[in-house]
Every structure is written in structure tokens, then in C-alpha cells.
Amino acid sequence: MxxxxxxxxxxxxxxxxxxxxxxxxxxxxxxxxxxxxxxxxxxxxxxxxxxxxxxxxxxxxxxxxxxxxxxxxxxxxxxxxxxxxxxxxxxxxxxxxxxxxxxxxxxxxxxxxxxxxxxxxxxxxxxxxxxxxxxxxxxxxxxxxxxxxxxxxxxxxxxxxxxxxxxxxxxxxxxxxxxxxxxxxxxxxxxxxxxxxxxxxxxxxxxxxxxxxxxxxxxxxxxxxxxxxxxxxxxxxxxxxxxxxxxxxxxxxxxxxxxxxxxxxxxxxxxxxxxxxxxxxxxxxxxxxxxxxxxxxxxxxxxxxxxxxxxxxxxxRHALPSATAEADGTGAARGPGAPLLEFRDVSFHYRSHDTPVLDHVDLVVGEGEWTCLVGASGGGKSTLVDIAGGLLVPTRGRVLLRGRDLRSLDVDELHSQVVVVPQDIHLVGANLREALTWGGRLPTPERFDEICRHLGITEMFLHSSVTFDSKLDELGRDISGGMRTRLAIARALMSGPAVLVLDESTSRLPPATEAAIFEDIRRSTPDLAVVVVTHRHETAHSVGAVVRLESGRLVVGLGAGG
Missing domain, CATH: 1.20.1560.10 (ABC transporter type 1, transmembrane domain)
Structure with a gap:
């Protein structure tokens, strides 16, 4: 019964x-x-x-x-x-x-x-x-x-x-x-x-x-x-x-x-x-x-x-799986130009789309190299960045960091090696010093003062009442856009990353200011691999190697003029 x-x-x-x-x-x-x-x-x-x-x-x-x-x-x-x-x-x-x-x-x-x-x-x-x-x-x-x-x-x-x-x-x-x-x-x-x-x-x-x-x-x-x-x-x-x-x-x-x-x-x-x-x-x-x-x-x-x-x-509903991907074993080489971040036959489509946003993308970012990723809005640039940052998992293909599949890395380990600076920047901490170490959650590196000096942050405070101990609300509303961008990039460098991805993070700045920031990054961390995502031709001119995303496909070797 x-x-x-x-x-x-x-x-x-x-x-x-x-x-x-x-x-x-x-x-x-x-x-x-x-x-x-x-x-x-x-x-x-x-x-x-x-x-x-x-x-x-x-x-x-x-x-x-x-x-x-x-x-x-x-x-x-x-x-x-x-x-x-x-x-x-x-x-x-x-x-x-x-x-x-x-x-x-x-x-x-x-x-x-x-x-x-x-x-x-x-x-x-x-x-x-x-x-x-x-x-x-x-x-x-x-x-x-x-x-x-x-x-x-x-x-x-x-x-x-x-x-x-x-x-x-x-x-x-x-x-x-x-x-x-x-x-x-x-x-x-x-x-x-x-x-x-x-x-x-x-x-x-x-x-x-x-x-x-x-x-x-x-x-x-x-x-x-x-x-x-x-x-x-x-x-x-x-x-x-x-x-x-x-x-x-x-x-x-x-x-x-x-x-x-x-x-x-x-x-x-x-x-x-x-x-x-x-x-x-x-x-x-x-x-x-x-x-x-x-x-x-x-x-x-x-x-x-x-x-x-x-x-x-x-x-x-679709929680990211705990990956068991093994190291590829081919990325042990080190030194300028050695393969660092590799996209191998990567495709991706959103569940709400019938057509892929990325279609068989192959891209290699070498150590110390600067790469400019350009393309029209909706071309897949942000999706590529989200895959590099581990937010999205490729529908097909693999992404490797020094020969290791990104899915085999702990998220904190991944994000200390591949750091993405987005366009909308949020600074978290009680003061500026904490904001540069994610609210004091990361140890202050030995190069703290050097990074701040190279990126012009220390100089910004010389003729103002702002100091590293100045109070900062979570949104950083009392900091100008240029200073906020420099702070976000400095924060990204504090973990000693292998790859820095600038996802339209300097697109709102004047071209001269943007070029100055790029030069500051080169001076502070010459061995860093940098990927600059932008829609501006002026930015492409100041970077170097340029690749373009067109309808989810990668076109390489267009020159600085894109």
C-alpha cells in the first residue's frame, strides 16, 4: 500500500x-x-x-x-x-x-x-x-x-x-x-x-x-x-x-x-x-x-x-568540472620567444548560439612577446580572453600554459600566472596599498616599490594628498581613470605573472597616455608576455605583432596597420 x-x-x-x-x-x-x-x-x-x-x-x-x-x-x-x-x-x-x-x-x-x-x-x-x-x-x-x-x-x-x-x-x-x-x-x-x-x-x-x-x-x-x-x-x-x-x-x-x-x-x-x-x-x-x-x-x-x-x-547547472588534464610535456623550453600560452585548435560556441564564436583558433604567445589582438565588436575577442582566464572551457581544443592544460591548474595558480586586466576595473581594499595586493590577500612582493615607480604611481602621489595609506572605497570612485588603470596593471604585476592580458583596459585613455603605460610595462617587466586586446588602430601601431579575429577565425600577420 x-x-x-x-x-x-x-x-x-x-x-x-x-x-x-x-x-x-x-x-x-x-x-x-x-x-x-x-x-x-x-x-x-x-x-x-x-x-x-x-x-x-x-x-x-x-x-x-x-x-x-x-x-x-x-x-x-x-x-x-x-x-x-x-x-x-x-x-x-x-x-x-x-x-x-x-x-x-x-x-x-x-x-x-x-x-x-x-x-x-x-x-x-x-x-x-x-x-x-x-x-x-x-x-x-x-x-x-x-x-x-x-x-x-x-x-x-x-x-x-x-x-x-x-x-x-x-x-x-x-x-x-x-x-x-x-x-x-x-x-x-x-x-x-x-x-x-x-x-x-x-x-x-x-x-x-x-x-x-x-x-x-x-x-x-x-x-x-x-x-x-x-x-x-x-x-x-x-x-x-x-x-x-x-x-x-x-x-x-x-x-x-x-x-x-x-x-x-x-x-x-x-x-x-x-x-x-x-x-x-x-x-x-x-x-x-x-x-x-x-x-x-x-x-x-x-x-x-x-x-x-x-x-x-x-x-x-553547468558548473566547471574538476579537470584531470595531464601536462602536454612539450612546453618545457624557456627563454625569449619560447612557447608560453598556446591555443590549439580551439573552438567555442555559447549555448544560446547556433554558430561558433571561435572556430579552430591556433595561437601561440611566446615569452617576452607582445601580441595585439584586434577585431570588430562581436568577433570573439572577449570570448578568447575569458578562455585564457579560465572563465570558459573550449568546446573543442586545448589551451596550454607552458605545456600544461589550463584545466589542470588550480584557479589561484592560473590567475597568478595569466592575469587579465579588464576594461571595468574594481579596486578592492581599505587603502591603496591593500588595493595593489587584492585587499591585502596577497603578500607584498619585494618589487612593490619598483613596480609602482616604473608605472608612474609613486610620481602621481608626489604633488597630491593621496598616499598609499589613503582610504579607498571598494569602487575607487575618487581615483581618476588613468590612475585606476595604472593601479590595476601594477596590481596584476605584483603576482609576477607569465602573461598579462589587457582587455580594452587602456581603450578609454588618450593614445599618448596608453603608449606611455605600455612603455612603463616594458621597462618594469621586460620578460613579460603581453596580449593587448583592442579595437583601436592607434594601439596596434604601438604594440608590434598583430592578429585579427574575423567571425571567430584568426588571421595572422596583418602588420601594425591591421
Whole structure:
């Protein structure tokens, strides 16, 4: 026979519960254990209430038993709440770790297909919501079991009173569910507005200059306020529905008190057992209410789980494989002109394209050589750079660094040897000195001062208030474009790379400034292999060997004029 059908929303919680199964089980067991201790105390109270006479010693023992059991219940309940709260923190951290790990290890195509603001929302907002919902789901089960424990104890004291209480308990559960209608809609609206605000915030912080210079500043501000209003409305609805449901529970609880006492009096003519049962019910009612509230929240918070799962699946669908490629064994030669970076019959096509972006590309970059890669927009230059940097894996062919397949290299090892300086430069660190060593994460090389001097960075600071210890925000907004480019190139040289790839990183600078930077690089690291990716003919004139990408095919030997 098939087992009981599990509702889809409960099945959605299984993977998240498994992540912290031991801690969640411990917290839930302690919550139920607290109810057992409390039920024991209330059962002792019921036993005493049905005794016609008791000795002084008996009364003392009864009082001590009731007090001890209630005190134990409080301690165990606190331990359970602490365990569940700790689990929520651990789960939130683990979810963020999994998502950020998926992003860091994702196939570049999967990453660029994801809206950045939605990934931010998943890390900043959805992960905490999923952790909260998962712990709340477990808490609802534990609270319901706790209520059941106290109900069972109530039957020991008085069957009629407990039966009436059970009927009202079922009615209260139904009424709470009805009063909680709309909570799912509120959670959906809250999730949508959170994503919207995250997107607007990213634009506000990263694109403020464009906004301030745009003709739609007031309209955009109105859109931002509308997003704030939408979230506020969703939060109001999200808060009011539980308040309304709690009101329903409390009103029906008052009716339950009347019903229990009336039935007990009518059946036995003695309402004392009914009063004891009511003491139990008044203790169980908050648990029943908490169980219903938690269940309702968990039911309607499934939207956060679906969003988080979809985002994790999207960025991790084609994760880069752990390569086992062996060294080719042909790249041991060293010295000027020796093969260093080799593209062997490399082809690549994006999953969203029918035609290849790169088509049977063969290219060799020798030690100490400068190569200029030119071509029209969309010709495959950026794709070639992303393959050299390990962001993309060739659909066909191999890329070797000194005879070793790039896929056999650890990413940090690869990026210390093949360094790409992109057009959009981000400087990370508390100050300029840290910015030159990736936020202080790389050791300061012995050639630090020499590189800064050769690239003209030291000279830039001679007649300004800027120093290596000057504070720097993450985006480096207070640094000019020319200085930012020089800093990025200096940062690239700090790891002592074998290959430097300048991916349009100097294209926004005047040709004279660009040529000066190239000369600075030659002077500071004469043995470095440099690949300059550009669309400017002036740049090609100042480099040397020029190759052109045309419709994904490489054309070599065009001369500096391209």
C-alpha cells in the first residue's frame, strides 16, 4: 500500500531540513521534552485536585513536584529555543556558502545569464528567509506535538473536559487557517518587492553618476519610492494577518473555557476537575497557537524556497568540472620567444548560439612577446580572453600554459600566472596599498616599490594628498581613470605573472597616455608576455605583432596597420 501523501509544500522543506538534521532534531526534541515536563506537573496538580484529603507531607511533595516539573519545563524549553535559533543561524550561513560557492564555481555563461540584483537578493534576503522558514516549519511540528502531549495529560484528569477541549482545538486550528488566508500572497509580494528594491539599490549605488546626469532622475526616484511603498504594503499585510489570526484564536479560547466548565459541571456536578483541565488548556493554547502560526508561515513561505532553489540551480547547472588534464610535456623550453600560452585548435560556441564564436583558433604567445589582438565588436575577442582566464572551457581544443592544460591548474595558480586586466576595473581594499595586493590577500612582493615607480604611481602621489595609506572605497570612485588603470596593471604585476592580458583596459585613455603605460610595462617587466586586446588602430601601431579575429577565425600577420 502507498504511504500517506505528503503535501508538496512539506516535501519542499526536506532538502533544507537534511542540511541541519541533527540540530533541528535536537531542538524539536527539547521542545517536546519541555511539554512532557509541564504535562507531568499539571497531571500531579490534577491528581491532587481529585484527592479529598492529603497529609501535610503529601501537600508539600505535591507542591514540590509541580514546581520542579514546571521549572524543568522552562529550562528545557529555553534550551530547545536556543538550539533552534542556533540552527537557523547555521542554516543561513550554510545556504549562503552554497550559493556563493555555486556562483564562484559556475560556468561563466550561467552566471552572466542571471540578473545581478536577483543573485544579490538570493544571498542577502532569500537565504535568511529560507533558514527562518525551515526552522519555523520544524518548530510548528514540535509545537503541535507539545500541544498533543498536554492534551493527553488532560484526558487523565477529566475525559469530558479534555474531549471538549480537543473539539475546540480542532475548531481553533481550522479557524486559524481561515484567518491566515492571504499570507501566501503577502509573502509573494514581499519577495517580489525585495528583489525590486535590491535592483534599484544596486543602480543607486553603482550607477549614481549616470542617474544624476540622466533626464529621468525624478521618474526614477518615483519608481524607487513605488518599490518602497510596495514592500511596505506587503509587510503591513504580512504583519496584520497573524495578528488577526491570533485574535480569532483568543476569542475561541474564551469560548473553550466556557464550554469546558459547562460540560464538566453538567456531567459531574463538580467543576474542580474542569478547572484543572482549564489550567492545562491555558498552558497548551499558546502552543497550539504557535503551532498554527508557524505552520501557516511555513506553508506560505514556500515561495522563498522555490526562488532560492531556482537561483542555485541556474548558476550551478553547468558548473566547471574538476579537470584531470595531464601536462602536454612539450612546453618545457624557456627563454625569449619560447612557447608560453598556446591555443590549439580551439573552438567555442555559447549555448544560446547556433554558430561558433571561435572556430579552430591556433595561437601561440611566446615569452617576452607582445601580441595585439584586434577585431570588430562581436568577433570573439572577449570570448578568447575569458578562455585564457579560465572563465570558459573550449568546446573543442586545448589551451596550454607552458605545456600544461589550463584545466589542470588550480584557479589561484592560473590567475597568478595569466592575469587579465579588464576594461571595468574594481579596486578592492581599505587603502591603496591593500588595493595593489587584492585587499591585502596577497603578500607584498619585494618589487612593490619598483613596480609602482616604473608605472608612474609613486610620481602621481608626489604633488597630491593621496598616499598609499589613503582610504579607498571598494569602487575607487575618487581615483581618476588613468590612475585606476595604472593601479590595476601594477596590481596584476605584483603576482609576477607569465602573461598579462589587457582587455580594452587602456581603450578609454588618450593614445599618448596608453603608449606611455605600455612603455612603463616594458621597462618594469621586460620578460613579460603581453596580449593587448583592442579595437583601436592607434594601439596596434604601438604594440608590434598583430592578429585579427574575423567571425571567430584568426588571421595572422596583418602588420601594425591591421
Amino acid at each position: 502507498a504511504g500517506p501523501r505528503v503535501p508538496p509544500w512539506r516535501r519542499a522543506y526536506r532538502p533544507f531540513v537534511q542540511l541541519e538534521r541533527r540540530r533541528l532534531w535536537q531542538g524539536g526534541a527539547l521542545t517536546v521534552g519541555a511539554a512532557v515536563a509541564e504535562a507531568l506537573g499539571l497531571a500531579i496538580l490534577g491528581f491532587a485536585a481529585t484527592r479529598t484529603s492529603m497529609t501535610d507531607t503529601g501537600l508539600v511533595l505535591v507542591a514540590a513536584g509541580i514546581g520542579a516539573s514546571l521549572a524543568l519545563s522552562a529550562v528545557v524549553r529555553a534550551a530547545g529555543e536556543r538550539a533552534l535559533a542556533s540552527t537557523q543561524i547555521h542554516l543561513e550561513r550554510q545556504l549562503r556558502h552554497r550559493l556563493s560557492g555555486a556562483v564562484l564555481g559556475s560556468d561563466w555563461q550561467d552566471f552572466v545569464d542571471q540578473p545581478g540584483h536577483e543573485l544579490q537578493s538570493a544571498l542577502l534576503a532569500e537565504s535568511p528567509q529560507v533558514a527562518t522558514a525551515t526552522v519555523t516549519y520544524v518548530r510548528s511540528v514540535a509545537s503541535l506535538a507539545s500541544a498533543a502531549v498536554v492534551f493527553v495529560a488532560a484526558f487523565v484528569v477529566s475525559v469530558p473536559a479534555a474531549a471538549v477541549s480537543a473539539v475546540f482545538g480542532i475548531a481553533i486550528a481550522y479557524a486559524y487557517g481561515r484567518a491566515s488566508r492571504g499570507l501566501g500572497e503577502a509573502q509573494n509580494r514581499l519577495a517580489d518587492s525585495t528583489v525590486l528594491i535590491t535592483r534599484h539599490t544596486a543602480i543607486l549605488v553603482n550607477g549614481l553618476r549616470s542617474l544624476r546626469l540622466s533626464p529621468v532622475l525624478h521618474a526614477w526616484r518615483a519608481d524607487l519610492d513605488a518599490a518602497y511603498d510596495a514592500q511596505a504594503a506587503a509587510r503591513h499585510q504580512d504583519m496584520w494577518i497573524p495578528i488577526r489570526a491570533r485574535l480569532v484564536v483568543e476569542v475561541m479560547g474564551a469560548l473553550m473555557v466556557f464550554g469546558v466548565l459547562a460540560v464538566q459541571g453538567a456531567v459531574s456536578g463538580d467543576i474542580l476537575p474542569g478547572l484543572v483541565v482549564m489550567a492545562m488548556i491555558l498552558r497548551v493554547l499558546p502552543r497550539l497557537q504557535a503551532a498554527q502560526q508557524a505552520r501557516s508561515y511555513a506553508l506560505h513561505s514556500e515561495v522563498w524556497l522555490r526562488r532560492w532553489d531556482a537561483r542555485l540551480d541556474a548558476v550551478g
